[in-house]
Amino acid sequence: MKRYLLLAVALILVGAMLVGCVAKPTSVLDKIQKAKKVSVGTSADYPPYEYLDDAGNKTGFDIELMAEIAKRMGVELEWVDMPFDSLVAAVSSGKLDMSISCFNYDEERDKIVDFSEAYYTTEDAFVVTSAFTGTITVPEDAANYKVGVQSGTVQDGWLTEMLVTPGLLPEANLSRYERVDQAALDLANGRIEVMMGDYVPIQALVAQNPDLQVLYHGVLSTGPINIVLPDGDTTLKAEVDRIIKELQAEGFIEQLAVKYFSE
Amino acid sequence: MDFGQFISYIASGTVYTVGVTLIALPSGLLIGTILALLYVYGGKVAARVMNLYSTIFRGIPPLVLLFILFFAVSKGINLSAFLAGSLSLGMVSSAYQMEIVRGALLSVSGDQLMAARAVGLSRLQAIRYVVLPQAVRLAIPPWSNEAAIIIKDSSLVYALGVQEILRRAQLIGASSQRYLLAYLSAAVIYFLLVYATTRLLNLLEQKLSIPSNP
Amino acid sequence: MPEPILTIKNLTKTYGQNVIFQHLDLTVNEGDTIVIIGPSGTGKSTLLRCMNLLTRPNEGQIWLDDLEITAKGTDEDQVRQHIGMVFQNFLLFNHLTALGNVKLGLTKVRHMSDEAATDKALEELSRVGLADRADHYPGQLSGGQQQRVAIARALAMDPRVMLFDEPTSALDPELIGEVLEVMRQLALDGMTMIVVTHEMGFAREVADRIVFMEKGYIVEEGSPDEMFNHPKFDRTREFLWKITELYGKKEKEAK
Numbered sequence: 001m002k003r004y005l006l007l008a009v010a011l012i013l014v015g016a017m018l019v020g021c022v023a024k025p026t027s028v029l030d031k032i033q034k035a036k037k038v039s040v041g042t043s044a045d046y047p048p049y050e051y052l053d054d055a056g057n058k059t060g061f062d063i064e065l066m067a068e069i070a071k072r073m074g075v076e077l078e079w080v081d082m083p084f085d086s087l088v089a090a091v092s093s094g095k096l097d098m099s100i101s102c103f104n105y106d107e108e109r110d111k112i113v114d115f116s117e118a119y120y121t122t123e124d125a126f127v128v129t130s131a132f133t134g135t136i137t138v139p140e141d142a143a144n145y146k147v148g149v150q151s152g153t154v155q156d157g158w159l160t161e162m163l164v165t166p167g168l169l170p171e172a173n174l175s176r177y178e179r180v181d182q183a184a185l186d187l188a189n190g191r192i193e194v195m196m197g198d199y200v201p202i203q204a205l206v207a208q209n210p211d212l213q214v215l216y217h218g219v220l221s222t223g224p225i226n227i228v229l230p231d232g233d234t235t236l237k238a239e240v241d242r243i244i245k246e247l248q249a250e251g252f253i254e255q256l257a258v259k260y261f262s263e
Numbered sequence: 264m265d266f267g268q269f270i271s272y273i274a275s276g277t278v279y280t281v282g283v284t285l286i287a288l289p290s291g292l293l294i295g296t297i298l299a300l301l302y303v304y305g306g307k308v309a310a311r312v313m314n315l316y317s318t319i320f321r322g323i324p325p326l327v328l329l330f331i332l333f334f335a336v337s338k339g340i341n342l343s344a345f346l347a348g349s350l351s352l353g354m355v356s357s358a359y360q361m362e363i364v365r366g367a368l369l370s371v372s373g374d375q376l377m378a379a380r381a382v383g384l385s386r387l388q389a390i391r392y393v394v395l396p397q398a399v400r401l402a403i404p405p406w407s408n409e410a411a412i413i414i415k416d417s418s419l420v421y422a423l424g425v426q427e428i429l430r431r432a433q434l435i436g437a438s439s440q441r442y443l444l445a446y447l448s449a450a451v452i453y454f455l456l457v458y459a460t461t462r463l464l465n466l467l468e469q470k471l472s473i474p475s476n477p
Numbered sequence: 478m479p480e481p482i483l484t485i486k487n488l489t490k491t492y493g494q495n496v497i498f499q500h501l502d503l504t505v506n507e508g509d510t511i512v513i514i515g516p517s518g519t520g521k522s523t524l525l526r527c528m529n530l531l532t533r534p535n536e537g538q539i540w541l542d543d544l545e546i547t548a549k550g551t552d553e554d555q556v557r558q559h560i561g562m563v564f565q566n567f568l569l570f571n572h573l574t575a576l577g578n579v580k581l582g583l584t585k586v587r588h589m590s591d592e593a594a595t596d597k598a599l600e601e602l603s604r605v606g607l608a609d610r611a612d613h614y615p616g617q618l619s620g621g622q623q624q625r626v627a628i629a630r631a632l633a634m635d636p637r638v639m640l641f642d643e644p645t646s647a648l649d650p651e652l653i654g655e656v657l658e659v660m661r662q663l664a665l666d667g668m669t670m671i672v673v674t675h676e677m678g679f680a681r682e683v684a685d686r687i688v689f690m691e692k693g694y695i696v697e698e699g700s701p702d703e704m705f706n707h708p709k710f711d712r713t714r715e716f717l718w719k720i721t722e723l724y725g726k727k728e729k730e731a732k
Binding site for chain 3: 374377378379380381382383384385388392396400473474475476
Binding site: 041044045046047051052053054055056080081082083085086089090093095179180181185205208209 | 264268272330333334335421422423424426430433434435436437438439440442
């Protein structure tokens with residue numbers, strides 16, 4: 001709920017400001033190239049996409065990808081850490097040039113920011129503990145249990161739209177969390193029975209914790225993940241898309257996937 | 264990551280926590296004191312305005328104010344996350360501190376003011392030399408409480424991306440999956456900060472106390 | 478011919494619908510000791526507070542020497558430098574020592590140097606017999622001592638008139654004597670004093686005139702002899718008799 005509140009606040013504020021705005025200011029791409037620096041937001045609490053290594057430095061699939069993109073743009077990369085919730089509003093209000101944090105396309109988000117071409121495709125997964133006695137053969141089966149999800153994610157959106165709104169899953173049985181690790185904790189202590197999230201970080205969780213198992217995975221709410229860009233900035237999007245296509249063609253992205261996603 | 268690296272990663276956020284506190288608390292005190300003086304001595308209209316200020320800034324969750332300041336206000340003026348966070352906290356604190364100072368001023372009996380006027384002191388002199396010195400002593404205990412609150416509320420700036428203690432604990436906890444250790448470490452650090460501060464203020468209170476034979 | 482120091486004409490004070498007192502006239506000559514008596518709540522304290530403008534009367538005028546202090550535009554702070562006041566609850570500044578209390582007016586209002594102020598303050602404290610307690614805080618002094626410091630504080634400003642608002646009413650019986658003694662000496666030294674009190678012994682021995690107030694009016698005024706022995710009004714006789722009974726007992730206990 002808080003996520004949508006923030007989104008609403010950001011929408012109102014940005015909307016109010018755009019109304020006063022006359023012409024669109026210079027492209028963010030120009031700004032980046034002048035300053036020779038791109039400031040990118042991420043929330044490094046989401047292994048293996050973005051997390052901290054033993055030395056406390058950022059690492060992960062998204063991190064390395066972005067580093068390469070910045071290199072090819074010919075500018076320095078400045079990481080800005082922010083909680084996941086705040087990232088979209090930050091790009092929208094110009095506090096960040098862009099953000100990479102395992103973002104899925106989302107209509108709500110699209111109103112205030114733009115998305116790059118997809119740089120990878122993920123899946124959703126439902127994960128349970130070994131104490132779980134139910135079955136999930138189709139995704140809708142999850143409605144029979146207590147479900148947890150990270151708030152503001154596309155999984156949250158899917159659960160709300162597909163299960164809660166039609167009345168399959170009672171609102172009280174859906175728990176939203178600020179971060180995945182909070183949901184994982186509640187899964188472990190039995191407050192929730194099923195957790196829904198992105199397949200890749202869930203795989204990382206399962207690898208660490210033999211008590212967990214994935215009951216179902218497939219493309220439901222997820223699918224492509226994109227970089228979040230400032231709204232309406234076509235030149236920046238063109239540049240970022242160009243580099244992404246380049247990296248895909250060279251097999252760079254596939255190599256990264258192998259590095260971070262296989263066990 | 265070994266334990267030492269783990270703890271020191273979290274602990275290195277202390278400089279931001281302290282920084283936010285050192286901006287928010289004093290600015291809250293300065294504004295709060297001025298407003299409290301206006302509230303108590305400035306007449307009916309001033310009192311109403313101050314009351315409104317107090318109601319607004321004590322009624323908005325600090326986090327909301329942080330977002331407004333960071334995302335909206337800084338469209339015009341570019342504020343860093345650190346500054347936006349510290350200043351918003353300072354504004355919220357100023358409302359609470361105004362109430363603290365106001366309470367202290369009112370606790371110093373109005374008769375003290377009258378006795379000062381009877382000697383020939385002007386109203387301003389009476390407030391400055393008779394009421395305020397006594398009010399300060401009365402204000403220290405509740406102020407010590409406010410200081411503790413600000414130290415802990417400083418963690419709110421995590422939402423803007425300031426790498427203070429709590430944020431670091433979140434990141435390292437999620438990255439290493441050692442959540443409990445991360446949050447416990449953060450809790451210990453906050454505890455130490457608050458404890459040290461309240462002890463110091465206690466000492467100050469004792470130093471300033473007026474001698475009397477009970 | 479004694480000069481009038483304080484003149485009050487047609488003074489009225491109301492509070493909302495309540496009339497505290499009305500149409501009061503009073504003349505105080507230099508060197509006079511005026512004692513105001515009467516039942517509680519008859520506006521005696523309020524009258525005193527009008528005299529040094531802590532409260533503003535609704536109607537009427539007050540003159541200090543030649544200056545009409547009730548006139549618009551009077552500098553009240555200035556006026557109060559020349560009128561000293563001693564309160565029932567002493568009202569010493571709690572955060573200052575006895576010396577500090579007496580010095581405050583001298584340094585901040587008279588702008589005396591710290592040295593000169595200290596000298597003068599110690600003088601006044603000696604006058605009330607408390608020079609040796611100069612560095613004590615109010616919390617470390619007895620009630621009688623606090624009140625004497627309060628008197629010293631008022632005297633330090635070299636006032637033309639001293640107002641005393643029931644100065645001993647909040648004191649334990651054994652401590653009343655030391656304060657009354659200071660006041661008696663002050664009267665002998667020629668200070669113009671207006672005292673609201675129930676202490677009849679003091680009134681009889683020290684007052685030049687006694688003023689009996691009741692229900693917002695001055696019922697009668699006269700010398701102690703006149704008031705005690707040949708009062709014009711029954712009410713006066715009645716009141717004095719009652720209060721002498723009550724306080725006479727207290728005085729006997731105190732002695």
